Amino acid sequence: MIRFLASHPPGMTHWLLLSAALFSIGLYGLLSRRNAVGILMSVELMLNSAALNFVVFNRFVQPGRMDGQVMAIFVIAVAAAAVVVGMAIFVALFRHRATVDVNRAADLKH
């Protein structure tokens, strides 16, 4: 068992398939949720899997440099900014309409 595990380390394709699976799950949540906060959480899943992809490529394609990790840090910063703005918009929307259902907030002006 130990020998089998040690002789089958996860290759680059395994890591990429993992991040693709996480991204697809986030895509499913993005398309099926109706609550805006749930949609925001799905977007966070997708951003996280994209950052994981950057780190995987950094580790396996060019481990001598840190470019992929730097890009992952940028992705995390942009995700933080997106969450901050999204939270403000949702709170303002809730104050206006008393709902954060995206179907009932489809028109920009009422």
Next chain:
Amino acid sequence: MIAGAVHTALFYLLACAAIALALAVTGAQRLLRAAVCLMGVLAMSAGLYVLLGAEFLAGIQVLVYVGGIVVLIVFTIMLTRSADLLEDKPSFPRRLMAVAASVLFLLMTAGIFLTTDFRANPGALPPANEVLSIGRSLLDAGAEGFVLPFEVVSLLLLAAVLGSIVVARKTPPPDQPFTSGGDRPGEVRPDPTLSQNEAPDGGAR
């Protein structure tokens, strides 16, 4: 050999946990539960970063994502009373379209990943001091540095903070018309702690 076996086992454990928690994030009917599962997914991702040799990034992930973003999302859930309401199950056509789109995307990317030769280069060694190397490439103004995106990100964060304050502010000052979202200034109740004779005008401000 033991280390390699542990590495492989940890990868599959963390991957399975991350996928299961991600499914719970998208499927949970209670949004607070989904937020807790999201925290789990992000923590598993931090573990995967450690497995990939990116310890600094794992620390950043725990600090920013698990400690900051998830807390912000929980605040949003509380402030919009989404925690009280069970979300409706998505209707069948909606769910069918979502499953079809995500499965097609997964199949397409998996096909690309399985058929492409990515010129993996496992022989090269990572730099001795990773944090030093990350810092140098973040602030390097040369052709291989990232100082311009670094500054742009700092500007983006500043704009996000200011914009969210403006959008979510409760009472707009009367001379600033940019915030139409909050209560009207006239709707602010007079402060009951003020004395009666100055309540009509003095209390409203």
